[in-house]
Amino acid sequence: MSNRSVTHSTFVIERRFDASPARVFNAFADPQAKARWFSGPPEWGPDISEMDFRVGGRETNRGGAPGGPVHSFDATYQDIVPNERIVFTYDMHLDDVRISVSLTTIELTPDAGGTRLKFTEQGAFLDAFDKPALREEGTKGLLDALEASLKPDH
Amino acid sequence: MTACKVVHDTIVIERRFAVSPARVFAAWSDPNARDRWDVPGDDWVIAESEHDFRVGGREYSYFGPRGAPRYSGDGTYLRIIPDSLIVMAGTMSDETGPMSASLSTVEFQAGGPGTLMRYTEQSAFMGDETAAMRIEGWTEIFDRLEVELKG
Numbered sequence: 001m002s003n004r005s006v007t008h009s010t011f012v013i014e015r016r017f018d019a020s021p022a023r024v025f026n027a028f029a030d031p032q033a034k035a036r037w038f039s040g041p042p043e044w045g046p047d048i049s050e051m052d053f054r055v056g057g058r059e060t061n062r063g064g065a066p067g068g069p070v071h072s073f074d075a076t077y078q079d080i081v082p083n084e085r086i087v088f089t090y091d092m093h094l095d096d097v098r099i100s101v102s103l104t105t106i107e108l109t110p111d112a113g114g115t116r117l118k119f120t121e122q123g124a125f126l127d128a129f130d131k132p133a134l135r136e137e138g139t140k141g142l143l144d145a146l147e148a149s150l151k152p153d154h
Numbered sequence: 155m156t157a158c159k160v161v162h163d164t165i166v167i168e169r170r171f172a173v174s175p176a177r178v179f180a181a182w183s184d185p186n187a188r189d190r191w192d193v194p195g196d197d198w199v200i201a202e203s204e205h206d207f208r209v210g211g212r213e214y215s216y217f218g219p220r221g222a223p224r225y226s227g228d229g230t231y232l233r234i235i236p237d238s239l240i241v242m243a244g245t246m247s248d249e250t251g252p253m254s255a256s257l258s259t260v261e262f263q264a265g266g267p268g269t270l271m272r273y274t275e276q277s278a279f280m281g282d283e284t285a286a287m288r289i290e291g292w293t294e295i296f297d298r299l300e301v302e303l304k305g
Binding site: 004006008010012076078079085087089091098101102103105107120122123124126 | 159160162164166230232233235238239241243244245252255256257259261274276277278280
């Protein structure tokens with residue numbers, strides 16, 4: 001029990017998408033639309049996920065490389081303003097080990113026919129199993145996938 | 155409906171108490187003790203509360219000025235290590251809706267003859283409240299915790 005530690009960190013990622021706030025919001029709110037971008041790398045295979053998109057509702061997503069640890073995402077929605085704002089808290093486990101707890105705020109603003117998205121994550125990283133920089137990288141990868149899912153031909 | 159701008163902030167408050175980490179931790183984990191100190195100001199009261207102190211358990215209180223409580227804090231315990239760490243997340247609301255969502259970490263370290271307690275709150279403020287106001291509130295609350303620990 002000697003290697004206990006907590007690292008607090010905040011990162012902000014801003015993106016602009018050529019899609020309306022309603023479409024971007026839907027990519028977070030609709031389980032099928034969200035499944036198109038919110039998942040692990042292709043080699044992980046299909047995730048197991050459930051979501052209940054309302055204040056107090058939960059979302060879980062589990063996946064991982066074959067033979068590797070199971071990555072579990074468990075979230076609770078804290079605040080939702082349609083087409084404008086989503087606030088949720090989530091924790092991440094690797095198998096049975098809780099590696100982080102985070103507060104995430106997504107803000108959507110109309111911008112000349114498109115949408116500006118501001119993603120703010122305030123995290124508590126536990127016992128040095130994960131690093132804020134890696135989480136930021138991972139989140140950028142997810143937002144790249146979100147952008148691809150919003151393309152008209154997708 | 156127009157959402158106000160969200161302001162993100164992190165506050166850290168450290169306090170040293172002349173008692174063991176186990177005693178400071180117990181002041182958080184024991185519901186009766188918690189109701190004695192976890193409210194700002196001598197003229198404020200906790201009208202209702204639920205302290206289900208286990209991972210996944212609810213932490214709720216309805217509080218405010220005596221006779222007119224109007225704030226509710228509603229959250230969940232996410233990680234607990236006895237005498238060492240508490241992590242919880244939740245929202246603070248008034249009658250008009252949510253004012254903030256916060257992730258709170260309380261760390262207890264044995265230090266010198268007592269305990270160093272470090273409280274870190276990472277918040278998204280959605281109304282008029284600011285981090286400075288939140289610090290003021292916690293400072294009053296931790297003054298009461300200090301009195302509780304002297305008793």
